[in-house]
Amino acid sequence: MPELPEVEVTRLSFAFDIAGAIIISVRMGKSLRWPLGCCPAQLAGRSVLAVRRRGKYLLVDLDHGLLLVHLGMSGSLSFARRLPPAGAHDHFEMVTTQGTLRLTDPRRFGAVVYADSEDAPQARKLLGKLGMEPLSDVFDVDRFHAALKRRKAAIKQVLLAGDVVVGVGNIYASEALFMAGIRPTLSAGRLSRPRSVKLHAAIGDVLARAVAKGGSTLRNFSSANGDSGHFQLEAMVYARQGQPCRVCGTSIKTLRQGQRSTFYCPHCQKA
């Protein structure tokens, strides 16, 4: 489910409530992407200072060390005073004085990794190569254009790679390219400056709107406090192959790029 907006909405839904909590116990299944990286028992007694986000990672700051949480493809977090009994897909649980944080993830591409600090090797491995935060001031249009200039790969795949700009997943990559009128297969280095500017704006725009709407998704997305449903951002192209473009009526096309589906309008995105 989660691209940047869903991760950010998840963060906002429990960051305030968990801040200041003291960890009572941590339970970790062996079945997520990586092992926790420390003994769960040694986290007991530490307190939760804050929850930040970097790309699609949530960083749970403790008074010593931090947890890196990733939702993978199918993960979601719950945080509440009381949660229903754990099910087969609940792989991580952290009981605190203010509630229990639980990661539910059927496909188990998600992860919870402990690191002593953001500079520790376990954290650097995951965060070290991440690109600019699209909703922050560091997402500078000059740096964006310059970074694209250095790349020959298709613009869609450069966006997905996350080393230029983070948080743009498979849905929003297609949506942003549509908004900017750019063909997903175009080599990133061939984007003119005006088109880079347009894409830069489109990325910020589509992500900010999705966050404002509470995390857009095609299927049900629910944040850590259980809110879900009513928000739904209408996709212009994603998963709309064969349907008429909402702007010009041309049939939306799909293709595969790096084993992921891409959607675009052949008329609105000519090159």
Place this chain on the structure above:
DNA sequence: AAAAGCCCCTGGATGC
């Protein structure tokens, strides 16, 4: 250095 493939895993939809 950058690009392209591979793979991790389960579940739902579709087709025979």
Place this chain on the structure above:
DNA sequence: TGCATCCAGGGGCTTT
């Protein structure tokens, strides 16, 4: 109804 196949919102790792 049963079974096979394909596809899914990610990204680290290995190989070119």
